[in-house]
Amino acid sequence: MMQKYYSKAPLPFVGQKRNFIKHFVSVLDNIPGDGEGWTIVDVFGGSGLLAHVAKRVKPAARVIYNDYDDYASRVRAIPDINRLRHIIQGHLAGYSKNQRISDSTKQAIIADIERFDGYKCHVVLSSWLLFSGRQVEDWQKLYKAEWYAKLPINDYLVADDYLDGLEITRQSYTDLIPLFDSNPKALLLLDPPYLSTAQAAYAQVNRFGLVDFLKLVSLTRPPYLFFSSTRSEFVDYVDTMLSMRLDNWQSFDNTKRVSIRAYVNKDASYEDNLIYKF
Structure with missing residues (x-):
């Protein structure tokens, strides 16, 4: 029987597939x-939402969550994150939603962040303080950015059960995928950072670039689910692979596809795609 699952990740994460x-x-x-x-x-675990849902929908399956971004630590630290939210909110009395935060208020908040004795995460705080989904790689860049009052109204719900039943690992996709090459009942969930898009929220030292993408394509074999978007030209590349019979084209022949429209704002949108093959 399918178990109840979270419909979105318990903490902010850019690119979660809710x-x-x-x-x-x-x-x-x-x-x-x-x-x-x-x-x-x-394989590219991100917020763990796909792994979480997979375990609830198929509870007898072995589900491996490659937590390369150490999102599990954030989930365990939700009480601390809520506590820090309250401290920052105390500085924003009188500010309206999305209002620019003054330099003096910003410096006072930074001082409290530095003094805070619990868990703190610049990715979470970026979602509270940076405008229009902007991402930064570290605290230094966060402190230098212009801030806006975007804190959530309510505390995050404690999600102690979110990662229940998952095997958590942290390794490169080039090491992880080959472990399952000989297993026809190993389903790969592939949601890599998209090419030609911002990747600052990810923990990797280097960007997921063209060479990484080509390596991933060469390692991909069914059964798999592969997420991408029109912003990274993945679908066009698959069409080119098939027409030119490029390396590993057979793995992308006769795939099925789901597309949805995603909106950056009311004036800008793009197409998100899920390609899969069993």
Whole structure:
């Protein structure tokens, strides 16, 4: 029986696939029953939402969450994150939503952040203080940026059960994927950082660039789910692979596709894609 699952990650994470969840659950129907005998590998784990949902939908499957960004630490630290939110909110009395934060208020907040004795994460704070989904790699860049009052109104709910049942690892996709090459019942969940898009929220030292993308394509074999968007030209590349019979084109032949429209704002949108093959 399908268990209840979170429809979005418990803490902010750019690129989580919450808008794809109902489609993701439908695709998982290709795995029979409760998933007994199957392994599901969330190769680019991100917020862990895909791994979490997979474990709830197919509870007997072995589900591996490659937590390269150490999101699990953030989830465990939600009480500290809520406590810091209250401290920062105390500085923003009188500010309206999305109002620019003055330099003097900003410096007072930075002082409290530096004094804070619990867990703190610049990625979470970026979602509270930076405008229009902007991302930064570290505290230094966060402190230098212009801030806006975007704190959530309510505390985050404690999510102690979010990672229940998952095997958590932290390794390169080039090391992880080959471990399952000989297992036809190992489903790869592939949601890499998109090419030609901002990647500052990810923990990797280097950007996920063209060479990484080509390595991933060469390692991909069914069964898999591969997420991408029109901003990274992935679908066009797959079409080119097939027409030119490029390396590993067979793995992308006769795939199925789900597309949804994603909106940056009311005037700008793009297409998110899920390509899958069993």
